[in-house]
Amino acid sequence: MTGIAASSGFEARIGYWARSQKRYDTAFRLGTALFALLVLVLLGGVIVALVDGAAPALAKFKLGFLVTEEWNPVTDEFGALAPIYGTLVTSAIAMLIAVPISFGIALFITELCPPWLKRPIGTAIELLAGIPSIIYGIWGLFVLAPLLQETAQPLLIESLGSLPGVGFLFAGPPLGIGVFTAGLILAIMVLPFIASVMRDVFEAVPALLKESAYGLGATTWEVVWSVVLPYTRSGMMGGIMLGLGRALGETMAVTFVIGNAHRIHASLFAPGTTISAALANEFAEATTDIYLSSLVALGLILFLITFSVLVLAKLMLQRLQRGLGT
Amino acid sequence: MLKRILAAAAVATLLSAPAGAQQIDGAGATFPYPLYAKWAEAFNGQAGIKVNYQSIGSGGGIKQIKSKTVDFGATDMPLPADELKESGLVQFPMVIGGVVPVVNIRGIEPGRLKLTGPVLADIFFGKITKWNDKPLVDLNPGLALPNQAIAVVHRSDGSGTTFIFAEYLSKVSPEWKEKVGASTSIKWPTGLGGKGNEGVAVTTQRTNGAIGYVEYAYAKQNKMAHALMRNRDGEFVAPDSESFQSAAASAEWEKAPGFNLLLTDQPGKKSWPITGATFILMYQKTDKVNASRQVLQFLDWSYKNGGAIADSLDYVPMPPKVVQMVQQTWRTITGPDGKPVWVGAAGM
Numbered sequence: 001m002t003g004i005a006a007s008s009g010f011e012a013r014i015g016y017w018a019r020s021q022k023r024y025d026t027a028f029r030l031g032t033a034l035f036a037l038l039v040l041v042l043l044g045g046v047i048v049a050l051v052d053g054a055a056p057a058l059a060k061f062k063l064g065f066l067v068t069e070e071w072n073p074v075t076d077e078f079g080a081l082a083p084i085y086g087t088l089v090t091s092a093i094a095m096l097i098a099v100p101i102s103f104g105i106a107l108f109i110t111e112l113c114p115p116w117l118k119r120p121i122g123t124a125i126e127l128l129a130g131i132p133s134i135i136y137g138i139w140g141l142f143v144l145a146p147l148l149q150e151t152a153q154p155l156l157i158e159s160l161g162s163l164p165g166v167g168f169l170f171a172g173p174p175l176g177i178g179v180f181t182a183g184l185i186l187a188i189m190v191l192p193f194i195a196s197v198m199r200d201v202f203e204a205v206p207a208l209l210k211e212s213a214y215g216l217g218a219t220t221w222e223v224v225w226s227v228v229l230p231y232t233r234s235g236m237m238g239g240i241m242l243g244l245g246r247a248l249g250e251t252m253a254v255t256f257v258i259g260n261a262h263r264i265h266a267s268l269f270a271p272g273t274t275i276s277a278a279l280a281n282e283f284a285e286a287t288t289d290i291y292l293s294s295l296v297a298l299g300l301i302l303f304l305i306t307f308s309v310l311v312l313a314k315l316m317l318q319r320l321q322r323g324l325g326t
Numbered sequence: 327m328l329k330r331i332l333a334a335a336a337v338a339t340l341l342s343a344p345a346g347a348q349q350i351d352g353a354g355a356t357f358p359y360p361l362y363a364k365w366a367e368a369f370n371g372q373a374g375i376k377v378n379y380q381s382i383g384s385g386g387g388i389k390q391i392k393s394k395t396v397d398f399g400a401t402d403m404p405l406p407a408d409e410l411k412e413s414g415l416v417q418f419p420m421v422i423g424g425v426v427p428v429v430n431i432r433g434i435e436p437g438r439l440k441l442t443g444p445v446l447a448d449i450f451f452g453k454i455t456k457w458n459d460k461p462l463v464d465l466n467p468g469l470a471l472p473n474q475a476i477a478v479v480h481r482s483d484g485s486g487t488t489f490i491f492a493e494y495l496s497k498v499s500p501e502w503k504e505k506v507g508a509s510t511s512i513k514w515p516t517g518l519g520g521k522g523n524e525g526v527a528v529t530t531q532r533t534n535g536a537i538g539y540v541e542y543a544y545a546k547q548n549k550m551a552h553a554l555m556r557n558r559d560g561e562f563v564a565p566d567s568e569s570f571q572s573a574a575a576s577a578e579w580e581k582a583p584g585f586n587l588l589l590t591d592q593p594g595k596k597s598w599p600i601t602g603a604t605f606i607l608m609y610q611k612t613d614k615v616n617a618s619r620q621v622l623q624f625l626d627w628s629y630k631n632g633g634a635i636a637d638s639l640d641y642v643p644m645p646p647k648v649v650q651m652v653q654q655t656w657r658t659i660t661g662p663d664g665k666p667v668w669v670g671a672a673g674m
Binding site: 179286 | 405475508518528580
């Protein structure tokens with residue numbers, strides 16, 4: 001008798017325990033789902049707020065907002081062309097410089113580097129990624145810009161400034177500060193991101209493939225060109241896109257060295273502005289409603305540009321993973 | 327039991343703290359922020375009233391006071407009288423500041439370069455492009471001006487400093503007034519933008535052949551090479567507290583409703599031509615009688631006792647004549663019952 005009673009009590013306790021566990025499980029699942037949903041809600045909220053804030057400016061200037069260079073707070077005439085141009089050109093310069101260098105760094109670390117040097121170089125790149133952007137900005141303004149004004153820019157203006165076809169890119173007085181310097185700073189900032197993604201995808205290449213190629217008598221360069229590159233193409237593109245996303249949105253460092261002028265110059269040495277730099281500079285004192293709305297519209301444009309870059313990056317990374325799976 | 331008593335006591339202290347400590351809130355211009363912060367600290371020590379001033383920019387200050395989230399707003403760009411009337415605000419000047427053209431020309435000592443308003447406007451228009459262009463050489467016969475390109479440096483962020491500078495250029499150059507105008511940020515015909523006074527200062531100091539403009543206290547503390555300006559009376563003057571006060575005292579405040587008066591290009595032999603003031607905004611008819619009274623108490627204290635602090639930070643106090651006029655204005659600020667909230671220092 002007592003045995004049965006004890007066992008049924010035990011079962012009841014087990015049942016109770018299982019039921020309560022189930023409740024905890026449900027609560028836990030709902031709780032985490034809520035946190036995850038929060039991200040979607042936040043993203044949606046940001047989009048709604050941007051569109052809502054930008055509406056007056058977009059209604060007033062219509063599509064002309066995208067193609068007008070005029071930016072005049074006195075007469076309340078605004079157009080986004082100069083900041084869009086500056087954003088794209090500085091990012092393009094950054095990519096032109098950073099991608100080949102990152103490629104070299106990643107290749108050296110994975111294929112050519114003596115093992116004892118691998119760790120220090122890898123750590124140094126990661127540390128480079130950890131430097132706050134304002135430090136880059138201050139360094140750019142105090143060290144890099146004067147250096148460029150005194151040395152590199154006069155040299156480039158003299159040598160390339162008179163070349164037909166590209167000369168206009170290197171014309172004008174050397175100011176030190178400008179679109180070119182901003183692009184250079186951005187290149188240094190995105191370099192560690194691109195380099196470390198590239199290193200990771202290069203390391204994902206199966207040793208079997210590479211060793212087979214070496215076994216067939218291929219040189220290192222041939223292995224890289226015919227085996228590593230085709231295998232990692234989309235992964236590398238993903239890394240480049242991540243770097244590009246960062247370059248497009250970078251604010252403080254660019255603000256320090258770009259010269260912050262709402263104008264489009266052919267010369268890369270002339271001052272310009274980017275969307276994020278314009279926002280950082282002008283938000284606090286945007287006195288009229290249409291001025292504020294135009295700045296929010298700039299933010300919306302930047303959001304759309306970086307969003308599409310990141311979507312592209314995601315798609316490419318997905319393609320890489322699918323490639324690895326087969 | 328003991329625990330519960332402790333908890334009750336803790337709650338009681340928490341609740342009583344905000345009621346006991348008095349606080350007034352203000353927001354606006356960044357230019358007077360260091361001074362307001364110092365004044366607030368000293369005032370809190372004496373009167374036990376905490377002044378919380380957020381330097382969010384003049385535009386933000388105007389927005390905050392209009393949405394009544396603060397007890398007073400602060401702006402470097404005075405609002406016109408009709409806008410004040412429309413939104414039921416009163417405005418008065420608090421402290422004087424000046425804007426100083428600073429230069430970086432190799433071989434030219436600080437304080438030697440002479441400029442006039444029209445020449446300065448032409449430089450910032452990009453019409454005078456080299457330091458040895460004729461108008462500059464004619465003005466400075468004794469100086470060996472180099473054959474160097476001029477790099478114009480301006481503020482990239484919106485700023486009262488820009489407003490004062492551009493307003494001066496509008497007064498002395500009809501073309502500037504027509505094509506560019508004056509506001510806290512403007513469409514610059516040429517030049518590099520630096521963020522904040524420090525951005526303009528560093529860009530000027532690091533760029534050969536540069537000319538920029540910074541707020542006076544900043545130029546003085548950083549010993550920047552300033553230029554001499556020719557004022558309305560035809561005299562070349564250096565920027566200092568004397569020349570700012572002269573400009574403020576010569577101004578005809580009586581004729582400016584809402585103190586909407588700009589101190590640029592004022593008469594007087596000693597007057598610095600690029601002088602400005604920073605302003606406080608309050609509601610003419612206030613719902614928060616106590617807070618408004620405390621704001622006026624703070625401002626009154628600052629006029630009377632804040633001179634030394636202002637001097638130490640290189641701000642210039644308002645001349646006594648103007649202070650008296652401002653205090654007259656304070657008497658027109660009323661509560662919901664129509665009674666003035668402040669009737670002089672004796673009333674506190």
